[in-house]
Amino acid sequence: MEVTNEIYKEPKYTMHWLGSQTLYVLGISIVLALIASGLDGFALGRQESGLLAGNGYEYVSQSITYCFAVIAITSMSLMLIEVAFRKGINYLQYGLIGCALCLFNLLLLAMAEKMSFWIAYVVVSIMTIALISCFVMGLTKKKxxxxxxxxILGVEYGLILVLVYMGSMALLIGSLSLFILIAVAMYFTLKLKVENEELVLK
Structure with a gap:
């Protein structure tokens, strides 16, 4: 009788994993967005103290409103990256990435007090994108x-900067952007297949 030494591995990326991971991502996005929203009042106080000049408060406040979307979209994109490259990202690491995205708003407020808003935005965006991209590189070992x-982060932060400066057109552009985003998400979910009880991106 032939004896096999193969060890059966439980499928990791299952539909159950997808459901629980989505709930976790949405939960942490809501919590961190609520924390970020507290910065709005803090920013108002800084403006009243004369530390935040011009339209700085208005711009910072608008950028904070997009915090939930940025964390949720980025985290869900990481879920697809995890499935595509078969490299596990644990809950703590998802949480740390979410915290880095949330910290973006505090850094933006701090830097907007010392320089023009758009310069501060570009600097903080580059810092955040570089940090998260290097972290993802360390996690997946894949360039x-x-x-x-x-x-993904560059498009998100670029779009937010445009929306902040568009004023009355922000709602229209934001709505159209969400429509395109949902269409892209639908396309990628069509590529999610179940093979041997495990999700694969094909």
């Missing part, structure tokens, strides 16, 4: 995964 993270 392509880090590159995808850079592109």
């Amino acid at each position: 392509k995964a880090a590159f995808l993270s850079t592109i």
Whole structure:
């Protein structure tokens, strides 16, 4: 009788994993967005103290409103990267990435007190994107995964900067952007297949 030495591995990326991971991502996005929203009052106090000049408060406040979307979209993108490259990212690491995205708003407020808002925004965006991309590179050991993270975050922060400066057009552009985002998400979910009880991106 032939004896096999193969060890059966439980499928990790299952539909159950997808459901629980999505709930975790949404939960942590809500919590961190609520924490970030507390910065709005803090920013108002800084403006009243004369530390935040011009339209600084208005711009910072608007950028804070997009915090939930940035954390949720980035985290869900990381879920797809995790499935595509078969490299596990644990809950703590998802939480740390969410914290870095949340910290963006505090850094933006601090730097907007010392320089023009758009310069502060670009500097903090580059810092945050570089930090998260390097972290993803360390987690996955894949340059392509880090590159995808850079592109996703770059598009998100670029779009937010445009929305902040668009004023009355922000709602229209934001709504159209969400429509495109949902279409892209639908496309990628069509590529999610279940093979041997495990999700694969094909």
